[in-house]
Amino acid sequence: MSKQLSDPDKYTIQVAAHGVVALMASSTPGTFTAPKAGIAAAKAMSTxxxxxxxxxxxxxxxxxxxxxVAKTAEIVLPALTESVKILDRAQAGEGDNFRRTMQIVAESATKANKAGPNPAESEMLRKIEDALRAPAL
Structure with missing residues (x-):
C-alpha cells in the first residue's frame, strides 16, 4: 500500500535522481564522454x-x-538521503528500490567510458552511495 506523496516530496526525489545524472556526467571528463555518460545514466533512470x-x-x-559540481552536490547528496526516507515512509521497500535504481544510474554513467571509471567518477560514485546509505536527518 502506498501513501500519496506531496509535490515537494516528489520534487525532492526528482532533484535527487536528476542530480545523480548531472553529477556523474560532470565527473566524466571529455567533450564526448561526458554527454555519453549523461545519456547512459538518463537511460538507466528511465527503467x-x-x-x-x-x-x-x-x-x-x-x-x-x-x-x-560543488553546488549541485550540496543540493543532490542530501536530497538522496531524504528521498530514501520519503519513499520508505510512503511504501514498504520503495526506499531500497530507489537506492538500487540510483546505484544503477550512477554505475551506467561510469560504464559509458570504455576505459573504465576515472578517479573523479569513482569518488562521485562513492559520495552518491554514501548519501544513499546515510541515515536521514
Missing amino acids: ATGLTGEILAEKPPKLPFDGS
Whole structure:
C-alpha cells in the first residue's frame, strides 16, 4: 500500500535522481564522454519501476542545478538521503528500490567510458552511495 506523496516530496526525489545524472556526467571528463555518460545514466533512470519509476516518469519543474559540481552536490547528496526516507515512509521497500535504481544510474554513467571509471567518477560514485546509505536527518 502506498501513501500519496506531496509535490515537494516528489520534487525532492526528482532533484535527487536528476542530480545523480548531472553529477556523474560532470565527473566524466571529455567533450564526448561526458554527454555519453549523461545519456547512459538518463537511460538507466528511465527503467525505474514502482513508485520511484512513477515519480521519475513525471516531468519535474525547473531543477536547481547551475552547472557547478560543488553546488549541485550540496543540493543532490542530501536530497538522496531524504528521498530514501520519503519513499520508505510512503511504501514498504520503495526506499531500497530507489537506492538500487540510483546505484544503477550512477554505475551506467561510469560504464559509458570504455576505459573504465576515472578517479573523479569513482569518488562521485562513492559520495552518491554514501548519501544513499546515510541515515536521514
